[in-house]
Amino acid sequence: xxxxxxxxxxxxxxxxxxxxxxxxxxxxxxxxxxxxxxxxxxxxxxxxxxxxxxxxxxxxxxxxxxxxxxxxxxxxxxxxxxxxxxxxxxxxxxxxxxxxxxxxxxxxxxxxxxxxxxxxxxxxxxxxxxxxxxxxxxxxxxxxxxxxxxxxxxxxxxxxxxxxxxxxxxxxxxxxxxxxxxxxxxxxxxxxxxxxxxxxxxxxxxxxxxxxxxxxxxxxxxxxxxxxxxxxxxxxxxxxxxxxxxxxxxxxxxxxxxxxxxxxxxxxxxxxxxxxxxxxxxxxxxxxxxxxxxxxxxxxxxxxxxxxxxxxxxxxxxxxxxxxxxxxxxxxxxxxxxxxxxxxxxxxxxxxxxxxxxxxxxxxxxxxxxxxxxxxxxxxxxxxxxxxxxxxxxxxxxxxxxxxxxxxxxxxxxxxxxxxxxxxxxxxxxxxxxxxxxxxxxxxxxxxxxxxxxxxxxxxxxxxxxxxxxxxxxxxxxxxxxxxxxxxxxxxxxxxxxxxxxxxxxxxxxxxxxxxxxxxxxxxxxxxxxxxxxxxxxxxxxxxxxxxxxxxxxxxxxxxxxxxxxxxxxxxxxxxxxxxxxxxxxxxxxxxxxxxxxxxxxxxxxxxxxxxxxxxxxxxxxxxxxxxxxxxxxxxxxxxxxxxxxxxxxxxxxxxxxxxxxxxxxxxxxxxxxxxxxxxxxxxxxxxxxxxxxxxxxxxxxxxxxxxxxxxxxxxxxxxxxxxxxxxxxxxxxxxxxxxxxxxxxxxxxxxxxxxxxxxxxxxxxxxxxxxxxxxxxxxxxxxxxxxxxxxxxxxxxxxxxxxxxxxx
Ligand SMILES: *[C@@H]1O[C@H](CO)[C@@H](O)[C@H](O)[C@H]1NC(C)=O
Ligand SMILES: *[C@@H]1O[C@H](CO)[C@@H](O)[C@H](O)[C@H]1NC(C)=O
Ligand SMILES: *[C@@H]1O[C@H](CO)[C@@H](O)[C@H](O)[C@H]1NC(C)=O
Numbered sequence: 001x002x003x004x005x006x007x008x009x010x011x012x013x014x015x016x017x018x019x020x021x022x023x024x025x026x027x028x029x030x031x032x033x034x035x036x037x038x039x040x041x042x043x044x045x046x047x048x049x050x051x052x053x054x055x056x057x058x059x060x061x062x063x064x065x066x067x068x069x070x071x072x073x074x075x076x077x078x079x080x081x082x083x084x085x086x087x088x089x090x091x092x093x094x095x096x097x098x099x100x101x102x103x104x105x106x107x108x109x110x111x112x113x114x115x116x117x118x119x120x121x122x123x124x125x126x127x128x129x130x131x132x133x134x135x136x137x138x139x140x141x142x143x144x145x146x147x148x149x150x151x152x153x154x155x156x157x158x159x160x161x162x163x164x165x166x167x168x169x170x171x172x173x174x175x176x177x178x179x180x181x182x183x184x185x186x187x188x189x190x191x192x193x194x195x196x197x198x199x200x201x202x203x204x205x206x207x208x209x210x211x212x213x214x215x216x217x218x219x220x221x222x223x224x225x226x227x228x229x230x231x232x233x234x235x236x237x238x239x240x241x242x243x244x245x246x247x248x249x250x251x252x253x254x255x256x257x258x259x260x261x262x263x264x265x266x267x268x269x270x271x272x273x274x275x276x277x278x279x280x281x282x283x284x285x286x287x288x289x290x291x292x293x294x295x296x297x298x299x300x301x302x303x304x305x306x307x308x309x310x311x312x313x314x315x316x317x318x319x320x321x322x323x324x325x326x327x328x329x330x331x332x333x334x335x336x337x338x339x340x341x342x343x344x345x346x347x348x349x350x351x352x353x354x355x356x357x358x359x360x361x362x363x364x365x366x367x368x369x370x371x372x373x374x375x376x377x378x379x380x381x382x383x384x385x386x387x388x389x390x391x392x393x394x395x396x397x398x399x400x401x402x403x404x405x406x407x408x409x410x411x412x413x414x415x416x417x418x419x420x421x422x423x424x425x426x427x428x429x430x431x432x433x434x435x436x437x438x439x440x441x442x443x444x445x446x447x448x449x450x451x452x453x454x455x456x457x458x459x460x461x462x463x464x465x466x467x468x469x470x471x472x473x474x475x476x477x478x479x480x481x482x483x484x485x486x487x488x489x490x491x492x493x494x495x496x497x498x499x500x501x502x503x504x505x506x507x508x509x510x511x512x513x514x515x516x517x518x519x520x521x522x523x524x525x526x527x528x529x530x531x532x533x534x535x536x537x538x539x540x541x542x543x544x545x546x547x548x549x550x551x552x553x554x555x556x557x558x559x560x561x562x563x564x565x566x567x568x569x570x571x572x573x574x575x576x577x578x579x580x581x582x583x584x585x586x587x588x589x590x591x592x593x594x595x596x597x598x599x600x601x602x603x604x605x606x607x608x609x610x611x612x613x614x615x616x617x618x619x620x621x622x623x624x625x626x627x628x629x630x631x632x633x634x635x636x637x638x639x640x641x642x643x644x645x646x647x648x649x650x651x652x653x654x655x656x657x658x659x660x661x662x663x664x665x666x667x668x669x670x671x672x673x674x675x676x677x678x679x680x681x682x683x684x685x686x687x688x689x690x691x692x693x694x695x696x697x698x699x700x701x702x703x704x705x706x707x708x709x710x711x712x713x714x715x716x717x718x719x720x721x722x723x724x725x726x727x728x729x730x731x732x733x734x735x736x737x738x739x740x741x742x743x744x745x746x747x748x749x750x751x752x753x754x755x756x757x758x759x760x761x762x763x764x765x766x767x768x769x770x771x772x773x774x775x776x777x778x779x780x781x782x783x784x785x786x787x788x789x790x791x792x793x794x795x796x797x798x799x800x801x802x803x804x805x806x807x808x809x
Contacts, residue, residue: 001771006629010455014358018736023183025652032121032122032123032316033050033053033054033089033111033118033120033121033123034121034122034123034124034125034470035047035048035122035123035124035125036124036125036127037089037093037124037125037126037127038126038127038128039093039094039095039096039105039126039127039128039129039131039347040092040093040094040129040131040354041089041092041093042089043088043089043091043092044088044089044090045088045089046081046086046087046088046089047086047087047088047089047124048076048086048155049084049085049086049087049088050080050085050086050087050111050120050122051066051084051085052085054111054120056087056113056342058083058084061080061083061113061709062082062083063083063115064113064114064115064118064357065112065113065114065115066080066082066102066111066112066113067080067111067112068080068087068090068109068110068111068112068122069110069111069112070108070109070110071108071111073787076089076091076109077089077090077091077093077107077109077124078090078107078124080111082239087111087122092360093107093124093126095126095127095128095129095205096128096131096132096163096164098126100163101128101165102165103165103166105125105126105128105291106123106124106125106126106127107123107124107125107126108121108122108123108124109121109122109123109124110122119559120668124394125339128164128165128166128168129164129168129221130164130167130168130219130221130222130223130224130225131163131164131168132162132163132164132168132219132225133162133219133225133226133227134160134162134169134170134218134219134225134226134227134349134490135160135161135162135217135227136158136160136161136215136217136227136228136229137158137161138158138229139229139230140229140230140231140232141157141158141173141215141229141230141231141232141465142231142232142233142234143155143197143231143232143233144232144233144234145199145203145233145234145235145236145303146203146235146236146238147202147203147204147205147206147235147236147237147238147240148203148238148240149199149203150202151199151200151201151202152198152199153195153198153199154184154196154198154199155197155198155199155318156194156196156197156390157173157183157194157195157196157197157215158194158229158538159192159193159194159217160173160217160227160229162217162219162225162227164219164221166220167219167220167221168219168220168221168225169192169219169220170192170217170218170219171192171193171216171218171219171220172185172193172213172218173185173193173194173195173217173219174215174216174218175197175213175214175215175216175231176213176214176215176216176699178209178211178213179200179201180199180200180201180202180203180233181196181197181198181199181200181211181213181233181369182197182198182200183195183196183215183395184196184197184198187542188624195215197213197231197233198305203233203235204235204429205235205237205238205239205273205274206237206238206241206272206273208235209234209235209348210232210233210234210235210679211231211232211233211235212230212231212232212233213230213231213233213595213637213808214228214230214231215228215229215230215231216228217229225768234641236771237273237274237275237278238277239273239275239276239277239325239326239327239329240273241271241272241273241277241278241325241329242267242268242271242325242329242330242331242332243271243280243323243324243325243329243331244269244270244271244331245267245268245269245321245323245332246267246268246270247267247333248333248334249266249333249334249335249336250267250301250321250333250334250335251336251337251338251711252264252265252334252335252336253337253338253339253340254305254309254335254337254338254339254340255309255339255340255342255361256309256310256311256312256339256340256341256342256344257310257342257344258305258309259305260304260305260306261304261305261306261692262305263302263304263306264294264303264304264305264324264337265302265303265335265337265490266300266301266302266303267296267301267302267303267321267325267335268301269282269323269331269333270506271323271325271329272327275326276325276327277325277326277327278325278326279325279326280301280323280324280325281298281299281323281325281326282296282297282298282299282300282301282321282322282323283296283298283321283322283324284296284319284320284321284322285319285320285322285332286319286320292306292307292318293306293309293314293317293416294305294307294317294337295307296321301323303335309339310339311339311340311341311342311377311378312345312376312377314339315338315339315341315378316336316337316338316339317335317337317339318334318335318336319334319335319337320332320333320334320335321333321334321335324416330760341377341378341379341381342377342381342430343381343424343428343430343431343432343433343434344377344434345375345376345377345381345434346375346428346434346435346436347373347374347375347384347426347427347428347434347436348373348374348426349371349372349373349386349424349426349436349437349665349715350371350372350373350374351369351370351371351438351440352369352370352371352372352403353369353370354368354369354370354406354440354442354569355367355368355369356441356442356443357442357443357444357445358408358412358442358444359442359444359447360412360413360414360415360444360445360446360447360449361412361447361449362408362412364393364406364408364409364410365407365408365409366407366408367405367406367407368394368406368407368408368442369405369406369442370399370403370404370405370406371386371396371403371406371424371438371440372402372403372404373402373404373426374402375428375601376626376807377428377430380428380429381429381430382426382428383429384402384426384427384428384429385402385426385427385428385429386398386424386425386426386427387424387425387427387627388406388422388423388424388425389422389423389425389552391409392420392422393408393409393410393412393420394406394407394408394409394420394422394442395407395409396422396424396760406422406424406440412444413444414444414445414446414447414482414483415450415481415482417444418443418444419441419443419444420441420442420443420444421438421440421441421442422439422440422441422442423437423439424437424438424440430451439619442772446480446482446483446484446486446487447486448482448538448541448542448543448544449482449544450480450481450482450486450487450538450544450667451480451538451544451545451546452478452479452480452489452536452537452538452544452545452546453478453479453480453536453546453742454476454477454478454536454546454548455476455477455478455479456458456476456548457548458548458549458550458551459473459474459476459534459548459549459550459551460550460551460552460553461472461473461516461550461551461552461553462552462555463518463522463527463552463553463554463555464554464555464556464557465522465523465555465556465557465559466521466522466523466557466559467521467522467801468516468518468521469518469519469520469521470517470519471517471518472515472516472517472518473507473516473517473518473550473552474515474516474550475513475514475515475516475517476491476509476514476534476536476548476550477514478491478514478536478546478548480536480538480544482540485538485539485540486538486539486540487538488538488539489514489536489537490511490512490536490537490538490539491509491510491511491512491513491514491534491535491536491537492511492534492535492537493507493508493509493532493533493534493535494508494532494533494534494535494547496531496532496533498530498532499526499527499530500532500710503530503532504519505519505520506519506522506530506532506552507519507532507550507552510536514534514536516532516550521700522552522554523554523795524554524555524556524557524595524598524599525560527554528553528554528556529551529552529553529554530551530552531549531550531551531552532549532550532552533547533548533550533746534548534549534550535547536545536548543663555596556599556600556602557598557602558598558601558602558649558651558652558653558654558655559598560596560597560598560602560603560649560655561596561649561656562594562595562596562605562647562648562649562655562656562657563594563595563596563653563657564592564593564594564647564657564658564659565593565594565595566591566592566593567590567592567659567661576662576663576664577589577590577662577663577664578663578664578666578667579633579641579663579664579665579666580633580665581628581635581665581666581667581668582633582667583629583632583633583665584629584632585629585630585631585632586628586630587628587629587631588626588627588628589618589627589628589629590626590627590661590663591624591625591626592607592620592625592645592647592659592661593625594607594625594647594657595704596649596655598649598651601649601650601651601652601794602649602650602651603649603650604649604650605623605625605648605649605650606622606647606648606649606650607620607621607622607625607645607646607647608620608622608645608646608648609622609625609627609643609644609645609646610644610645610646610658611642611643611644612640612641612642612643612644613638613640613641613642613643614637614638616630616631617629617630617631617633617641618641618643618663620643620645625645625647627643627645627661627663635663637665638665639664639665639666640662640663640664640665641662641663641664642660642661642662642663642667643660643661643662643663643744644658644659644660644661645658645659645661646658647659657768700712713743719792
């Protein structure tokens with residue numbers, strides 16, 4: 001129990017030291033008594049013995065109805081134990097509740113006694129005890145501090161409150177140990193203490209975004225009490241960090257021809273700042289217009305293909321990329337994209353030179369052309385192999401770099417293959433390989449290397465004699481496979497002789513068609529066959545030629561009548577055979593000898609007696625021509641015997657000749673008195689007179705004819721001559737073929753036979769004139785050599801059969 005009787009604190013301190021309580025009796029009656037007590041004493045605790053202090057008999061208290069009252073009927077904090085006289089605590093005494101911060105807190109109570117009424121005032125000084133802890137208004141204090149805040153920046157902290165006063169009130173603060181802040185404690189004018197946060201070390205939001213600091217306020221009581229508050233420091237971001245790329249150089253490789261939107265690489269940068277300050281935007285730093293092949297997503301940093309990627313155009317890209325935060329702080333990185341080659345370019349074949357056309361006679365190994373192969377790809381994709389198709393006589397010879405020579409490998413022959421389509425294929429070594437091909441058209445130029453070749457080894461022509469000049473004998477044909485004039489064939493005769501005459505007088509050949517014509521009429525009796533050589537020559541330079549033999553075979557025509565050699569038809573002296581009178585039957589008397597220039601059947605002669613003086617006397621051998629007696633000669637037989645013998649050949653139609661044979665049956669020629677009479681029997685003289693008339697007519701006609709022809713010739717002398725100088729073959733008088741005189745060596749290309757028949761009487765005589773249409777037929781020097789008198793002689797003197805025919809050619 002503490003009894004305070006002092007008015008000041010010094011007294012209290014005395015109490016504390018446990019010194020003896022000094023009681024002062026200030027006012028014995030009606031006097032006041034004071035106590036000093038600590039607050040918050042328990043109910044019933046004894047404050048002091050008021051009876052003693054007031055000097056009252058303790059026994060009287062109850063009798064005098066001692067009680068505690070208040071002046072203003074407020075709460076009775078105290079009570080009095082009437083038995084003991086102790087003043088006791090009756091209600092809780094809270095100094096803070098009663099007096100708050102007032103430094104002295106006095107409870108005024110009154111002790112009322114009755115009988116007699118006495119009122120004593122009791123002053124109870126309530127002493128503070130440290131029963132309240134310092135307390136902050138809020139549980140936590142929040143500070144938002146920019147990280148840029150400078151060192152030394154101060155932040156005022158809320159005061160802590162303590163209901164207690166004096167020493168028991170807040171005496172100081174302490175701050176939890178930390179690296180950024182210090183506490184600065186200050187005292188207000190009122191003595192109250194407060195704190196300030198002082199920034200001791202700069203904040204870094206990126207390092208520590210918020211701090212929790214415990215601030216403790218403590219009082220000076222004993223035991224000391226304290227209260228805490230949490231200081232929540234939120235560090236506000238400042239844009240103090242640049243974005244940082246994860247790499248300074250980004251490398252990527254991309255195959256060419258990658259499709260659009262192919263992701264190439266993703267770049268990323270980080271910014272330690274937050275919010276806008278940390279919001280990164282990517283971009284190309286140095287985008288040039290021609291480099292729009294990539295896109296960069298400004299948010300994600302994905303780099304994608306946005307254009308066509310062609311290794312051949314650009315094999316590598318280098319770009320600066322930037323990352324910027326919201327407030328424009330930027331950093332940069334380099335992006336290198338290497339493009340890898342794909343085999344996307346086929347080789348291209350260029351024809352650098354070409355010899356076209358090439359002559360067919362080039363030797364194998366001749367360079368014909370040069371090609372160049374290019375491939376725009378790189379490395380193995382540009383390695384090119386070149387080949388040429390198999391079936392042509394050309395090959396490729398690799399030359400420097402990608403050049404190749406096209407070289408012939410064999411002999412060319414335009415006549416076999418005149419055009420080549422050479423396909424050259426180039427293949428690169430990429431995977432898959434690409435290839436291309438080029439067709440080169442080559443033509444082979446002609447060289448005159450083929451002579452004309454006749455279709456047959458030799459030719460034979462068959463022609464009947466007496467053919468018309470100009471008639472076709474046969475045709476030859478030769479082929480030359482060369483080109484144009486090198487293959488154009490011209491035919492010609494090779495010079496030569498046939499029977500001593502130039503071959504051109506016999507035949508001619510059409511230079512263009514190869515048709516061989518007879519130039520003249522052939523006579524089997526002169527020659528039966530002959531050979532000519534025909535040459536076929538091309539028009540090349542030099543020309544090539546070949547020749548062929550054409551054999552002309554002339555076949556016989558029955559154009560010669562039998563020719564009677566004996567008895568001789570010539571002369572007037574009629575041959576007379578003597579037949580001995582004593583000739584027996586069957587004895588050979590004479591023989592008719594005849595020949596025929598024709599051959600074979602045409603020359604097979606048969607003899608017949610057509611008329612005889614005594615038909616039974618003589619007979620003739622059909623084939624031998626021997627005249628024999630048929631019976632013995634008798635005296636009665638006429639001395640003069642006359643036979644007319646006809647000789648026929650076996651031709652179709654057959655030709656014949658007749659002759660007269662005079663036989664004199666006599667042993668002595670002198671016995672023949674009138675030889676001439678034999679020939680002039682009546683019939684014969686008549687015939688002779690006809691012949692004479694006929695001869696006169698013919699002669700007259702012939703003379704006239706000659707004159708006309710001469711006249712015509714003079715008129716047309718200046719006319720140009722034809723290719724072959726016409727000349728007429730004038731036969732001599734009728735002669736056996738063996739003695740034939742063939743006049744004129746020229747040939748008639750074409751001739752017309754002009755036949756005139758003059759008949760005297762009953763087929764006595766036929767004259768056949770053959771004339772030419774040509775004016776020049778009868779040149780002056782080659783007119784009929786025989787004068788009309790010759791003819792007259794021939795015909796007049798010859799007592800021939802009525803069927804004598806003479807030819808004039
Ligand atoms: C070559 O090609 C041309 C044109 O394509 C064609 O007319 C010709 O017939 C060909 N020649 C050969 C020999 O294939
Ligand atoms: C014919 O051949 C010659 C070489 O023999 C040649 O020079 C000429 O060009 C050829 N003519 C034709 C039309 O091909
Ligand atoms: C014609 O052919 C013969 C043999 O066939 C030959 O001897 C001769 O030289 C050739 N003449 C010509 C001009 O070609």
